[in-house]
Structures are given as structure tokens and as C-alpha cells.
Amino acid sequence: MTDLSLANLPEYQCFDCQGCAACCKGIFTIALSEEEVARIRAQGWEHEPEFKGIKLFMPYGDKLRLNHRKGGDCVFLNSDNRCRIHAKFGADTKPLACRAYPFKHIPTGEGVRIDLRYDCPAVATNFGRPLTALRAELDAMATEVIRGDPVEMAPPRFTEAIYLPWGHAARVTDLFLRLLAAEEFDLTTRVVGCVDAIELLGSLRVDQLDAPSLDILLNTIFQKATASMRMNPLERTAPPAMVLTAFRQHLCLYGREDRWGAKSSFFQRLLTYLRMVDGSGFVPRLRADFPKVPFFILDDPLGIPPDEVVEPIARCLRLRLESMGYFGPNFYNYPLLHGLGALFLTYPMTCWFARAYAVGRKLPAPDADCMARGVQLANHAYGISPVQNLPVERARLANLCKRQTLRKLVAWYGR
Numbered sequence: 001m002t003d004l005s006l007a008n009l010p011e012y013q014c015f016d017c018q019g020c021a022a023c024c025k026g027i028f029t030i031a032l033s034e035e036e037v038a039r040i041r042a043q044g045w046e047h048e049p050e051f052k053g054i055k056l057f058m059p060y061g062d063k064l065r066l067n068h069r070k071g072g073d074c075v076f077l078n079s080d081n082r083c084r085i086h087a088k089f090g091a092d093t094k095p096l097a098c099r100a101y102p103f104k105h106i107p108t109g110e111g112v113r114i115d116l117r118y119d120c121p122a123v124a125t126n127f128g129r130p131l132t133a134l135r136a137e138l139d140a141m142a143t144e145v146i147r148g149d150p151v152e153m154a155p156p157r158f159t160e161a162i163y164l165p166w167g168h169a170a171r172v173t174d175l176f177l178r179l180l181a182a183e184e185f186d187l188t189t190r191v192v193g194c195v196d197a198i199e200l201l202g203s204l205r206v207d208q209l210d211a212p213s214l215d216i217l218l219n220t221i222f223q224k225a226t227a228s229m230r231m232n233p234l235e236r237t238a239p240p241a242m243v244l245t246a247f248r249q250h251l252c253l254y255g256r257e258d259r260w261g262a263k264s265s266f267f268q269r270l271l272t273y274l275r276m277v278d279g280s281g282f283v284p285r286l287r288a289d290f291p292k293v294p295f296f297i298l299d300d301p302l303g304i305p306p307d308e309v310v311e312p313i314a315r316c317l318r319l320r321l322e323s324m325g326y327f328g329p330n331f332y333n334y335p336l337l338h339g340l341g342a343l344f345l346t347y348p349m350t351c352w353f354a355r356a357y358a359v360g361r362k363l364p365a366p367d368a369d370c371m372a373r374g375v376q377l378a379n380h381a382y383g384i385s386p387v388q389n390l391p392v393e394r395a396r397l398a399n400l401c402k403r404q405t406l407r408k409l410v411a412w413y414g415r
């Protein structure tokens with residue numbers, strides 16, 4: 001029986017919708033259940049003048065999804081950036097995917113945890129009420145979202161071939177939360193410590209240990225990683241050119257604002273991609289508000305960003321770990337250890353995007369606002385893009401997450 005009780009909600013993360021409608025545009029796909037299709041059909045939209053000659057639904061695998069208008073807006077978004085279904089029939093009649101965003105309910109085998117999509121500006125900037133104040137609505141949504149899916153409740157994989165009990169997965173996750181909370185170090189150093197800890201864990205059969213032995217082992221890794229952070233000052237050395245090229249390709253997949261409809265022409269996407277691969281001249285405009293900025297300037301040393309500046313990415317990493325939303329069905333079915341690598345890669349990605357916005361705003365270095373924008377872009381396609389699940393992208397991600405490569409990227413863009 002699936003345990004649908006909500007685990008502790010983080011009081012440090014806030015959310016209230018700002019009504020910006022960003023989640024009703026772009027590549028967001030609102031897949032519909034049969035009941036939702038029937039409900040929307042019964043609302044009689046085809047008789048409204050705004051829907052003349054426009055299909056409400058499009059095929060999506062063996063389901064239907066909401067159609068988009070030319071330019072990429074959801075077919076139900078009106079010119080005031082309001083949802084027509086919401087305005088006419090109330091919020092409860094919208095598709096579940098719309099009502100659930102930006103929340104993700106993560107069944108962990110030991111209750112349900114809440115992850116958030118940090119591409120939502122309200123989440124990235126920590127706008128609104130603490131999540132603890134939203135417990136009742138998150139609770140009510142849990143049954144609807146999860147439906148006791150047995151696949152999601154299966155024990156998580158640690159590596160490709162090793163499975164862990166959920167309790168072990170929580171203990172391993174807690175090691176990284178402790179390293180991230182070691183505030184005697186700056187965040188860049190803490191992330192490097194996490195990368196080192198991933199490497200140490202990768203060679204161990206943690207599945208063969210009982211809980212007390214695992215705790216002792218994880219404590220030893222914690223001591224080792226913090227001693228290394230203390231004794232080995234982080235060096236900022238340039239990653240090899242091939243690594244930087246692969247990193248820019250990865251950034252392109254996350255930062256580019258793909259849209260359904262006319263604006264998503266294959267040629268435009270290919271051109272942006274090729275310019276990111278090339279890496280000379282100016283960064284292509286990945287999205288409407290992306291600043292005009294030369295590539296080379298983004299590789300300048302900027303020093304260690306203060307904690308108040310990196311707060312959005314520190315909060316994002318913490319919440320994603322606490323929710324355990326970084327592996328399994330929430331991240332392309334990656335095993336836990338590989339999901340950790342991908343999660344910490346979002347740190348240099350966020351810093352790269354934040355640097356671009358800082359240059360665009362004529363700031364000497366990113367401020368917290370630039371960092372929040374960086375978090376949004378680095379999370380834009382996190383775990384939801386079919387392209388990133390292609391073998392070639394999985395292979396690229398695996399290469400970028402190798403210890404020495406990831407260490408260099410973190411230090412290069414994180415200081």
C-alpha cells in the first residue's frame with residue numbers, strides 16, 4: 001500500500017503564484033487524461049470565436065495534449081495572460097498538470113516528499129508563503145498526482161546494477177545535505193566536496209551494509225570530504241576545450257527556450273546549437289530576455305560569490321536533495337549516484353547563466369537576482385526533455401559528470 005502522507009515540508013522555501021503565465025508558454029506539455037479531455041470538450045469552447053479554426057488537442061503518444069497557438073502559448077491562454085478555463089469555470093477544472101505545477105510529489109516508499117520546478121520565477125526568487133503554509137492543498141493533491149504507481153514505489157537504484165532500500169537512499173542523500181550545510185566553506189567548495197563524495201561512494205557496495213554500518217561509512221566519507229575541503233584550497237584551472245564545448249552544448253539544451261508552433265523551427269534551433277558549439281563571438285540569444293554577451297567574458301575569474309548571492313542555487317540543491325527528486329522517474333530513470341552528478345552539474349550551469357545576465361545588466365559579478373535567473377534556466381528542462389534522454393545526451397552528461405571534469409567546471413564558473 002502506497003504511503004501518501006506528506007513528509008516534513010521545508011519552511012525555507014516559499015511559493016505563491018505571481019501569475020506570470022511562463023508555465024503556459026514554451027515547451028510545457030499538458031498531457032491529458034481521458035476524463036480531462038471529456039471535461040474540456042463539455043465546456044463548449046469550439047463555440048467561442050477565439051477558437052474558430054483552432055484545434056483544442058493534439059496527439060501526444062497514445063494520449064492527447066493541449067494544443068498551442070502560433071508562437072507557443074497554450075491554446076487556452078488569453079491576451080491578458082490568464083487561463084480561459086480558470087477564468088470561466090474555476091481553477092479546479094483545469095488539467096491536473098496545470099494545477100500541480102510547480103510542485104512535484106515524490107513517493108519515496110517512506111511518505112511523499114515535495115520537489116519544486118525552479119524554472120518558475122516565484123520558486124526561484126522564493127516569493128510567497130512558506131511551503132509549510134500550503135500543506136493542506138499539497139496533501140489534497142497527493143492522491144490525485146501519485147495514484148499509487150507501483151513503478152515509482154520500487155526500491156531506487158544506486159548504480160545501474162545495485163538497488164538500495166529507501167532508508168539507505170535517504171541516508172546517502174543526507175550525506176550530501178550535510179556537506180552542503182558545512183557553512184565554514186563557500187558554496188563552490190562545498191559543491192566540489194560533494195563531487196568528491198560521489199566518487200568515494202561509487203566504489204563501495206553500500207547495499208551490502210546494514211543501517212548502522214552505513215552510517216559509520218557515510219560519516220567517514222563526510223570527515224574525509226571536509227578534511228579535503230579544508231586542506232586543499234580550490235584551484236581554478238581551465239577545463240579542456242573539448243569539455244567546454246560539451247558544457248556549452250548541454251547549456252544550450254537547458255537554456256534555449258524552445259516553443260511549440262512556428263517559433264520552434266528546426267533551422268533556428270540548429271543554428272543556435274551550432275553557435276553554442278562554436279563558442280566564439282557572441283552567445284546566441286537562447287531566449288527572449290537573454291543578453292547580448294560575448295562568450296569569452298563568461299570565463300573571467302570573478303572571485304568567490306558570497307552566500308547571499310548563491311542563495312537561490314543553494315536552496316534549489318537543498319530542496320532537490322531533501323525531496324529526492326534527483327533520480328529515478330524524476331530524472332530520466334537515472335540511478336541515484338548518477339542523478340547526484342547531474343544535480344551538481346546544475347551549479348556551474350547556473351553560474352554560467354548568471355554571469356551572462358550580470359554582463360547584460362552591467363554588473364561586475366552576478367547578484368542574487370542574476371543567480372535566481374540562472375537557476376531558472378538551469379532547471380528549465382530538468383528531467384522533462386525527451387532530447388536529454390537520448391543516448392548521445394546521456395553519454396555527454398556522463399562525461400561532464402566525471403569527477404575531474406565536474407570539479408573543474410564547478411571551480412571555473414563558481415569563482
Ligand code: SF4
Binds near residue numbers: 020023121122
Ligand atoms: S511560472 Fe510560476 S509564477 Fe508564473 S504562472 Fe506559472 S506557477 Fe505562477
Ligand code: SF4
Binds near residue numbers: 030095
Ligand atoms: S490550460 Fe490554462 S493553466 Fe493550463 S497551460 Fe493552458 S492556459 Fe495555462
